[in-house]
Amino acid sequence: MPQLEIATYPSQIFWLVVSFVTLYLIMSRIIIPRISSVIKNREDEIKNNIYASEKIYKETKIINDELDKVREDTETEAREIINSLKETTNKKISQNYNVLKEKLEKKLQKNEQEILKNKKKVLKEINAISLNLSDEILKKISIKNKKKNKIKLIINKNLKEIKNDINQ
Amino acid sequence: MADPIYQFKIKELIPLEIFETNISYTNSSLFMSLSIILVSLLLLVSIKKKSLVPSRLQSVSEIFYEFIANMVSDNIGDKGHKFFPLIFTLFTFLLFGNMLGMLPYSFTFTSHIIVTFVLAMFVFLLVTLLGIFIHGFKFFGLFVPKGVPMVMLPLMIPIEIISYLSRPISLSVRLFANMMAGHTMLKIFAGFIVPLGIFGIAPLMVDVALTALEVLIAFLQAYVFTILTCLYLNEAINLH
Numbered sequence: 001m002p003q004l005e006i007a008t009y010p011s012q013i014f015w016l017v018v019s020f021v022t023l024y025l026i027m028s029r030i031i032i033p034r035i036s037s038v039i040k041n042r043e044d045e046i047k048n049n050i051y052a053s054e055k056i057y058k059e060t061k062i063i064n065d066e067l068d069k070v071r072e073d074t075e076t077e078a079r080e081i082i083n084s085l086k087e088t089t090n091k092k093i094s095q096n097y098n099v100l101k102e103k104l105e106k107k108l109q110k111n112e113q114e115i116l117k118n119k120k121k122v123l124k125e126i127n128a129i130s131l132n133l134s135d136e137i138l139k140k141i142s143i144k145n146k147k148k149n150k151i152k153l154i155i156n157k158n159l160k161e162i163k164n165d166i167n168q
Numbered sequence: 169m170a171d172p173i174y175q176f177k178i179k180e181l182i183p184l185e186i187f188e189t190n191i192s193y194t195n196s197s198l199f200m201s202l203s204i205i206l207v208s209l210l211l212l213v214s215i216k217k218k219s220l221v222p223s224r225l226q227s228v229s230e231i232f233y234e235f236i237a238n239m240v241s242d243n244i245g246d247k248g249h250k251f252f253p254l255i256f257t258l259f260t261f262l263l264f265g266n267m268l269g270m271l272p273y274s275f276t277f278t279s280h281i282i283v284t285f286v287l288a289m290f291v292f293l294l295v296t297l298l299g300i301f302i303h304g305f306k307f308f309g310l311f312v313p314k315g316v317p318m319v320m321l322p323l324m325i326p327i328e329i330i331s332y333l334s335r336p337i338s339l340s341v342r343l344f345a346n347m348m349a350g351h352t353m354l355k356i357f358a359g360f361i362v363p364l365g366i367f368g369i370a371p372l373m374v375d376v377a378l379t380a381l382e383v384l385i386a387f388l389q390a391y392v393f394t395i396l397t398c399l400y401l402n403e404a405i406n407l408h
Contacts, residue, residue: 036233038230
């Protein structure tokens with residue numbers, strides 16, 4: 001059995017030690033650092049990517065929040081603008097309304113006064129005109145003076161009544 | 169029929185002698201050299217590109233690396249990190265030695281008891297010295313099993329000591345015997361093929377099947393040797 005030939009042992013042990021130590025040195029110095037660096041790089045890359053994605057996610061959140069804030073601000077601003085415009089428009093409307101009202105009232109007063117004036121004027125003239133008219137009528141139908149006075153009294157009375165009616 | 173033991177014969181290739189000791193470069197030495205050259209080349213070439221997304225070739229080294237890294241971290245823990253290169257070397261050396269032996273007309277250096285014994289003895293001494301170095305006298309508490317009645321201790325302690333001391337023998341014989349038996353069996357069946365003529369197809373089929381089995385065993389024994397080394401190291405470092 002060749003395994004039991006003790007004469008071959010020194011050579012086998014020697015070359016085993018040489019081979020094993022050589023392989024150990026190659027592995028520990030060259031190969032293992034290379035493989036572990038590749039694997040570590042990959043893990044780092046994955047970690048970095050995860051970190052970067054988290055960062056981007058956070059940034060997006062911040063931007064979203066900002067956007068929401070800006071939107072809210074704009075909405076409130078727009079509301080304010082609308083409200084202030086409403087107010088100013090209302091003010092203007094009421095102002096104009098008041099001005100117009102005043103003008104109208106003034107005009108109305110003026111017109112009323114004029115009407116009153118005209119009315120007085122008419123009432124003043126109505127006596128003379130109606131008397132003249134009755135005179136003329138009486139002349140034409142030639143009624144006696146006595147009766148004339150009676151008619152005048154009736155006309156005056158009627159006139160008074162008319163005047164009262166108008167004044168009322 | 170060829171002698172099935174002849175394949176284990178040590179042949180001197182380059183005669184060499186130092187201090188009146190014969191350390192000739194033999195076929196065994198040649199296959200040790202081939203193993204380390206092949207495994208180094210394979211791993212070096214496959215990790216050459218260092219790409220972020222590994223190619224198939226690069227996956228080879230990464231799978232080797234992660235296989236051993238998991239083995240070390242599962243069995244020894246964080247403190248086993250220092251021994252990772254040693255375990256890695258041990259596994260690749262044995263695996264390639266065993267696998268190269270599967271090639272026809274090749275030589276299997278792990279089928280020699282002296283080789284496996286030296287490796288096992290190295291592991292044994294490393295573990296023992298490490299245990300004493302780390303834990304001092306407490307390391308011998310390893311021989312006192314927990315939860316055993318005091319009466320049993322005089323019986324149990326010698327058994328534990330014997331089983332501890334027989335570790336290098338069991339470790340080396342397991343690997344050597346497996347490799348030698350497998351190769352001998354292959355050779356015996358191969359020796360029947362030609363003499364049997366047309367019926368030689370039967371031992372040929374057996375040989376094909378056995379070759380598959382031997383490839384499995386070549387991997388398995390390298391794995392067993394390595395994982396037992398891990399377990400022993402774990403005992404020495406963490407002292408259950």
